[in-house]
Amino acid sequence: MPVKIGNIDLGEFPLLLAPMEDVSDPPFRFVCKQNGADLMYTEFISSEGLIRDAAKSRQKLDIFEYERPIGIQIFGSNIESMREATEIASQAGPDLIDINYGCPVKNVACKGAGASLLKDIDKMVKMTKAVVEATHLPVTVKTRLGWDDNSKNVYEVAERLQDVGIKALTIHGRTRSQMYKGQADWSLIREVKRNPRVAIPIFGNGDVDSVEKAANWRLEYETDGIMIGRAAIGYPWIFREIKHFFNTGELLPGPTITERVEVCLTHLAKSIAWKGEKTGIFEMRRHYSNYFKGTPNFKEYRMKLVSLEDVASIFEVLEEIKGNYNEAEILQ
Incomplete structure (x- = not known):
């Protein structure tokens, strides 16, 4: 069964390139696309920056035909600003809009954006609804398991965001307090996927850095696809190698x-x-x-x-x- 986000057909078990600040720009996306990434995202873009017409934010809206399907990822703490930013981003012609509810870094999360919304699910739902209503494009979300070990609320998040209209959810298998430390825990991602109420595609993210891991976790955690971030930096061949293994059962030799x-x-x-x-x-x-x-x-x-x-x-x-x-x- 092909995985679909709205009308976008991503084929069976797509591999996504994670949005990474100062990394996922068009030149990097080009080499990842050449090596088989099925869906890519821009670097995350500040909603306030877009509204103020800040040059850096505007430049991140640059997308090219060869990158499709591509999503523009936005973040922010103000619902009205996110609604306006969605309208601006939609005019840049992406295939979808993605909301960042996962970024753990201080200057995002401590300003009430990114992963900090995991502490206020009601606000997250309102913000998501505003974004969905502000665009004709499918809206997806990237988030984490929760704020910390005592508040892993992604199960509830998945249901409530689906109810207001998101078309796919990517879950990074860490809490915000973990940042990028420790091991990603995908067991809760599997629980979300198994929830009979959740019908949208669920993508897993975190620690996939080899063909073997991608193949094992595909079976073990039952996600609809995998998002790869840091492992693709300097090694865009990871997409090609995973796909080759899925299609043939053979390991490709690494790049010469x-x-x-x-x-x-x-x-x-x-x-x-x-x-x-x-x-x-x-x-x-x-x-x-x-x-x-x-x-x-x-x-x-x-x-x-x-x-x-x-x-x-x-x-x-x-x-x-x-x-x-x-x-x-x-x-x-």
């Missing part, structure tokens, strides 16, 4: 050094095309060590890559990397 360089070059080119040479080169610097993780004696190359300021020199160094490493030298 040539593939790593090629994808890194693509990412860099997209970054420059989207943000201009100076910013594009600067923002790409955070990705090099991830792309070449496990490559022996890479530090010298990384130091070069993060200090160079012109495209030709960076291309030269990347080509040199391709020539200087035996394909077998990458440590998985």
